[in-house]
Amino acid sequence: MAEKDLGKILLTQADIERRVMELGKEISLFYRAEPVTVVGVLKGAVFFLADLVRQIESPLTYDFFQAESYGLDTASSGIPRLTLTTKTPLGDRHVLLVEDIIDTGFTLKLVREAVLLEKPRSLRTCVLLDKKDRRQTDVPLDWVGFPIPNRFVVGYGLDYRERYRNLPYLAFLDEPWERGR
Ligand code: IMP
Ligand code: MG
Numbered sequence: 001m002a003e004k005d006l007g008k009i010l011l012t013q014a015d016i017e018r019r020v021m022e023l024g025k026e027i028s029l030f031y032r033a034e035p036v037t038v039v040g041v042l043k044g045a046v047f048f049l050a051d052l053v054r055q056i057e058s059p060l061t062y063d064f065f066q067a068e069s070y071g072l073d074t075a076s077s078g079i080p081r082l083t084l085t086t087k088t089p090l091g092d093r094h095v096l097l098v099e100d101i102i103d104t105g106f107t108l109k110l111v112r113e114a115v116l117l118e119k120p121r122s123l124r125t126c127v128l129l130d131k132k133d134r135r136q137t138d139v140p141l142d143w144v145g146f147p148i149p150n151r152f153v154v155g156y157g158l159d160y161r162e163r164y165r166n167l168p169y170l171a172f173l174d175e176p177w178e179r180g181r
Contacts, residue, residue, distance in 0.1 A: 007172035010153055019145050024055020031058040037093040041111055042066040044100035047157040048128045063088040067107045080107040090118040100157045101129040105137040
């Protein structure tokens with residue numbers, strides 16, 4: 001893998017592991033023995049969901065939505081669309097939405113609305129990364145892994161043009177990719 005575009009490391013594998021463990025504990029304490037339906041957003045949330053559900057002790061099942069908005073650029077088009085919805089019925093379930101990163105907020109808002117249409121018993125949201133400064137629409141967040149600065153990051157599921165998702169850590173993407181943000 002060409003790593004010349006990669007900048008400084010934002011979060012090491014150990015940082016992520018530690019935080020995911022904490023989040024898993026908090027979420028387990030919250031739901032206790034109630035069954036939870038965990039819903040991840042493809043493709044970015046795959047690794048986070050996989051690690052997180054293994055730290056949750058409450059009985060659970062999981063499924064995925066797919067949302068796309070970025071295409072091939074680093075600037076959000078602001079118009080995400082759902083390209084896949086869950087086959088699992090979400091009505092009357094405790095739904096925990098899991099997303100890799102919240103930026104403008106439009107993606108999570110869209111997914112939340114899709115879940116709410118199915119009338120879940122409850123809906124809560126857990127994101128690993130929160131780029132607070134970029135928010136353009138309000139989305140209630142229940143668990144946040146790390147607030148991060150307004151810079152483009154890759155790794156641990158997050159991509160630049162579909163690359164770098166498999167990095168076990170999170171890194172900033174160097175210029176020139178960041179320009180124009
Ligand atoms: P939002 O709709 O603007 O909140 O964008 C959320 C989606 O944009 C995430 O699910 C990611 O797929 C993508 N995204 C936002 N910021 C980054 C980043 O820094 N690196 C990689 N993908 C990002
Ligand atoms: Mg995503």
